[in-house]
Amino acid sequence: MNRHKNIVFHVALWLLVWSTAWIFSGSDFQFVLENGMVLIFQIIVIAVLIYLTVPYLLLRRKYILFAVASIAVVVGLTLILTNVIPWSGGMVNEPNMGTLPGPRPGPRFDGGRPLQELRRPPSRFFINLLLITIAYIIATLVEIFLFAQRKEEEIIINKNEALQTELKLLKSQINPHFLFNALNNIYALSAIDAGRTQKSISYLSDMLRYVLYECEQEIVPLYKEIDYIENYIKLFSLKSSKTYPISTTFSIEDQNVPIVPMLLIPFLENALKHSNIEKIEGTFINLKITSFTDGIDFELENSKPEHVVVKDDVGGIGIENVKKRLAILYPDRHELVINETSKAFKVNLKLRLHE
Known part of the structure; x- marks a missing residue:
């Protein structure tokens, strides 16, 4: 055609x-x-x-x-x-010389x-x-x-299809990882307190609802992502009767600011896993989220133990996963700075929501 x-x-x-x-x-x-x-x-x-x-x-x-x-x-x-x-x-178009009146001109030299x-x-x-x-x-x-x-x-169509496929793969990595960690936490809690186990199942139910339904959308309001993070911390905190040294600060100018779902939680998972927060003494996790009209600032700092603590055999997909998603979903519209010292690990992520 x-x-x-x-x-x-x-x-x-x-x-x-x-x-x-x-x-x-x-x-x-x-x-x-x-x-x-x-x-x-x-x-x-x-x-x-x-x-x-x-x-x-x-x-x-x-x-x-x-x-x-x-x-x-x-x-x-x-x-x-x-x-x-x-x-x-x-x-x-040669002129017809025979039709001209008068004497025919002779050749010129x-x-x-x-x-x-x-x-x-x-x-x-x-x-x-x-x-x-x-x-x-x-x-x-x-x-x-x-x-x-x-x-x-x-090329543009193929690239978009490849990006969508990669995003789906990255999401499929996040959800099983989240469920694995949550079930581990509930299992640990069940041996301590049945009543608190019920609360943890309630938190898990809300979180699963968010993961299974809300995360199917390309973007969600920021408050839903924050609710998920709070439930995650509550679920983790129910593991022990002690108070974990976890502080959160949310300065939200507009709670409906759009954000890609499940973008921030891998950083928190990483902090909970590697900070040795269960030790309580000498450990900390400080989380701060600030939102304004056209951007989001995410700051997370956690302590580092002197010796590496191996919690389970599953891991390694968190921060690398986020970096790939950021490159796809926020190209040239994000700034991710990770600073690591012998005593702390700090993440600072700035998102610009508009070009």
């Missing part, structure tokens, strides 16, 4: 060109008789280009064959037009040679070759441009 549209475009273009030339020639019907066949052969050579030489040679990178075939087609059609079609003039010989117009073959070649070259350039445009559109 695109090829049919292309041939219609080129026919319309050359009809416009020849119509303009016909108007400037004085709208003489003789002009149509002498040059109409040139237009027809231009259309033929363009059709050969669009339906044969471009798709089967040029686009398949057979450049030498394309060049040879192009020269053969252009020269062959020009020879047919010039020698087989006797009334094709190629825009050469310039430097010993007849002036008519010095000013002899180009041959009909050359003019026809020039016109057909121009049509062929213009059509080739248009086809190359349209092909490049189509390839660019395909």
Whole structure:
């Protein structure tokens, strides 16, 4: 279908060109008789280009064959037009001297040679070759441009599909990881207090509802993400009767500021896992979220134990996961700074919601 549209475009273009030339020639019907066949052969050579030489040679990178075939087609059609079609003039209109009244002017000379010989117009073959070649070259350039445009559109579509696939994969990594950690916490709590176990199941129910339903959307209001974070901390805190040194500060100017779901929680998971917060003494987690009209600031700092504490065999997907999602969802609109010392691990994430 695109090829049919292309041939219609080129026919319309050359009809416009020849119509303009016909108007400037004085709208003489003789002009149509002498040059109409040139237009027809231009259309033929363009059709050969669009339906044969471009798709089967040029686009398949057979450049030498394309060049040879192009020269053969252009020269062959020009020879047919010039020698087989006797009334094709190629825009050469010689005056009819026999119709002029009065005596016929004699030949004039310039430097010993007849002036008519010095000013002899180009041959009909050359003019026809020039016109057909121009049509062929213009059509080739248009086809190359349209092909490049189509390839660019395909690249954009494929890239978007790849990004969506990667996002779905990253989400599928988050949810099982979250559920695994939550169930571990409830299991640990069940051996301590049945009543608090019921509360933890209630928190888990709210969190699962958010993960299974809200997270299917591309963006959610910030307050829902904060509710999820608070429930996560409450669920974790129920593991012990002691108070964990976890502080949270939420300065929310607009609670409906949009954010990608499950973007912040991996940082908290990482802090709870590696800060050795269960030790309580000498440990800490400080969380601060600030939102304004067109941005969100997220700060999280946690203590680091002197020796690495291995909690489970599952892990390693948290921060790397977030970095990939940020690169896809907030390209050039985020700033992630991670500072690590021997005693603390600090994350500072700034999101700009608009370009």
